[in-house]
Amino acid sequence: QVQLVESGGGLVQAGGSLRLSCAASGRSLSSYSMGWFRQAPGKEREFVTAIARSGGSPYRRTDYADSVKGRFTISRDNAKNTVYLQMNSLKPEDTAVYYCAASSSVVVLTTSEAYDYWGQGTQVTVSS
Numbered sequence: 001q002v003q004l005v006e007s008g009g010g011l012v013q014a015g016g017s018l019r020l021s022c023a024a025s026g027r028s029l030s031s032y033s034m035g036w037f038r039q040a041p042g043k044e045r046e047f048v049t050a051i052a053r054s055g056g057s058p059y060r061r062t063d064y065a066d067s068v069k070g071r072f073t074i075s076r077d078n079a080k081n082t083v084y085l086q087m088n089s090l091k092p093e094d095t096a097v098y099y100c101a102a103s104s105s106v107v108v109l110t111t112s113e114a115y116d117y118w119g120q121g122t123q124v125t126v127s128s
Helices: none
Strands: 003-007 010-013 018-025 033-039 046-051 062-064 072-077 082-087 096-103 122-127
Touching: 003 096, 018 033, 018 096, 018 122, 033 072, 033 082, 046 072, 046 082, 062 072, 082 096
Parallel strands: 010 122
Antiparallel strands: 003 018, 018 082, 033 046, 033 096, 046 062, 072 082, 096 122
16 A cells, blocks of 8 residues: 655746645555646546656657646655655646546556555645
8 A cells, every 4th residue: 555645736827937746654655656637626637747657658758738838847765765746837727636547557648547555645735
């Protein structure tokens, strides 16, 4: 079992930045590909970004939704058992609850069904 806890959400003005963290306990995150998803009010959960696990595919280490490419960056620190989501140039449409998730897949996957463990989420609100 892996327990995931997100932090770093909050209220920020458009154009600002936030860094979300996802800390894991129970098992080493190095064994998992990690993803970030988000869900805005009244909308379905959507893929944001993912990063392959250690030893995973060397050809596609990360993937990003088109809506966040060039603004968001996913990274991982296996020594700290933590995954990060750096969000820059935030827009009001980025407002959502952000969830991190862990998958045993060796490749980067963009569908929520591929992920085995989920955090509780952290709220990000971007004001215009």
